[in-house]
Amino acid sequence: MAGKSNGKTVDFYFGLSSRYSYLAHTQLDGIAERTGATFVWKPLFTPDLMNKQGQNPFASEPPSGAYDVEYRLRDVARWARHYGIPYVEIDGRLEGDRHQFSLAAVAGAALGKAEAMSKAIFAAMFQSERRSLTDMELVEIAVALGLDAAAYSEALTSPQTEALHQSHIESGIAAGVFGAPTFVCDGHLWFGNDRLVLLEEWLANKD
Template structure:
């Protein structure tokens, strides 16, 4: 049986869509999945990237794109009243429901739908308190032990080369994005393409970086 580490941050609409679509993407396959919350902002900072919502034109495209993807795939999704928002409370709550930083599918589903259905403020204090009561965390959400678990997940993701969410790691191979689910399924089905030069050699070439000076 193959094992998948699914790295996610609830701030990402693509992670929400991928999470909802995952059962269909893995239908008929024998796999186990560990759902691991990570702080997307820390991944972006490590790799020197801006988030999609930090680039105005990309922000506009991203929101339209994810709403279209939901429509096209029959996946319910609504933009929260404000976005981006601070996802730390949701991430810490998620991790606090777990023993080791890997959360249940039910906990992930509950939080994703809290953020991405209904069009309300994701970070509203009253809603967050109700969500916390519903999930019944096992430890202090803002305690040092819990913060360390979230950091460990994020550090682990960085060590494996994860640069964004959603990301799925299996057999040391990294698959990224909602559209990456199709590649993931093909790999799990044993497609020989993944042992050929188009996968193994795609990045084995020099990079001709452009200089900022003319």
């Protein structure tokens, strides 16, 4: 049963190549249904956000064990089992420009399909054994969602799409966002897939 609408809008800042963003996005429909909150999907390329801030923990040796690659891979697999969702590791399998994957989601946002396009790209990346995700394949995904092939192809390389991408980064930084996934509502910030339980508790108790 859907929760009573609390009128809350949550900005969801996420990266398409972020494993924890993938995990988190699978839970948002349930949280929205239970709390009545609305999520606004704001895709971005996480390294661009971190580099703009001058705080990229992946640019050199991990600053702590929490950023160790092997630890994170085990952690993500455990979360996927906990959620009961498919998870196929992308490293060593999926070829392509991950910056472009993020821009592909932003292009969907520019055409009014931020959530649908992002979900479809996440599925293509983390729920299949595909080896590539080319621009042509991204256009095919967009068409399957009802978007016009020519309009989407143009949006993939449009300056307006990059401008929207930069606006997500700028608004995120202004809100205090430093990584992905991050959720922002009424000046409050929750960082990480593991903070979803705290976000839902907060939303459920707001009138």
